[in-house]
Amino acid sequence: MIDREITHAQNSYPASIIIKLNNLEESKLIAKLYDASQAGVKVQLIVRSICRLIPGVKGMSENITIKRIVDRYLEHGRVFIFDNNGKPEVYMGSADWMNRNVYHRIEVCFPVYDEQIKAEITDIINLQLADNVQAVMLNNHIENVPVKTTKPTIRSQYEVYQYLSKKA
Incomplete structure (x- = not known):
């Protein structure tokens, strides 16, 4: 699917990837995300903990942003x-992109077909991408940098x- 987004970007079609994980360390998947960035795919990551990908490096990962959100509830x-x-295609899964999960475990990733559920998941992810209270951005030195904005405050868990x- 990353390759498909790369092909779309190379053909001037809309191409983007949003991924939410707790940990990102597996080198082949990181390299594939770098390839996507270099092809012009907009890659937005929400990575709560371990992250070995370096965002925002010109010519390598300039189309990748990484947000980290740590708040009251462990997600x-x-x-x-x-x-x-x-x-858009939406998938959910059980595994982080870590060596142990990719190579030494049986993990599940599945597509979400129901349009209403896809919309709800996308809405929730967009709220998390908009978080400017508990979120920090990772810079190209893998340092946490507070989100600076003049927009109204959004604490995504709230x-x-x-x-x-409201949906209940």
């Missing part, structure tokens, strides 16, 4: 959203709770 969601030339409460 374990793994979400993968591929633009797919304007026909906003997700409000969003889901």
Whole structure:
């Protein structure tokens, strides 16, 4: 799916990837995300903990941003959203992109087909991408940098709770 997004970008079609994980360390998948960035794919990552990918390096990862959110609740969601030339595909899974998970365990990743559920997952991920209270950005030195914005404050865990409460 990353290769498909690369092909879309090379053909001037919409191409983006959003991934939410707790840990990102597996070198082949990191290299593939670098390839995507170099092809012009916009890659937005939410990585809570370990992250070996270096974002924002000209010519290597300038199209990659990484946000880290640590708040009251420990989150374990793994979400993968591929633009797919304007026909978004959403996947969820059980594993982080770590060597032990990729090479030494049996993990599950599955597509989300229901349009309403896809929309809800996308809404929740967009709230997390908009977080400017508990979130930090990783810079090209893998340092946590506070999110600077003049926009209204968004604390994603609170906003997700409000969003889901309204749906209940």
